[in-house]
Amino acid sequence: MSSPEAAAGARLAEEAPRILSLADEILAAGGVADVPDEAVQQLLLAAVRLFSAKRDQGGKLAAFPDGSVTATDVAVTAVAMTQVVNLELFELALWHGWSNI
Numbered sequence: 001m002s003s004p005e006a007a008a009g010a011r012l013a014e015e016a017p018r019i020l021s022l023a024d025e026i027l028a029a030g031g032v033a034d035v036p037d038e039a040v041q042q043l044l045l046a047a048v049r050l051f052s053a054k055r056d057q058g059g060k061l062a063a064f065p066d067g068s069v070t071a072t073d074v075a076v077t078a079v080a081m082t083q084v085v086n087l088e089l090f091e092l093a094l095w096h097g098w099s100n101i
Contacts, residue, residue, distance in 0.1 A: 019043070048081070 002010075023043075026032060054061060082092060 044077075044081075 026035060051061075051063065079089075082089065
C-alpha cells in the first residue's frame with residue numbers, strides 16, 4: 001500500500017508532461033495573454049518549492065533539460081524571483097559560492 005504522499009507524487013508525475021505540453025501549445029499559438037497571471041504564479045511557485053526541496057534533500061537534478069530554455073528565459077525569471085524576496089544578485093553569487101550546488 002502506498003502512502004498518500006507517494007500517490008500525490010505519482011499524480012504530479014502524470015500531470016507534469018500534460019501541463020508542459022499545454023503551455024507549449026499556448027506559447028506556440030501566441031496565447032500567453034489569455035493565461036491568468038495567478039495561474040503562472042502558481043505553477044512557478046510549485047516548481048520552485050519542489051525543486052528546492054529536492055536539492056535540500058541532496059538531489060543534484062538540473063533545473064531544466066539541456067536546451068529547453070534560453071538564457072533570456074532564465075535571466076528574466078531569475079531577476080523577477082530575486083526581486084520578490086529582496087535578494088540582490090551579488091548576494092545570490094555569494095550564496096552560490098558558499099553552497100555545494
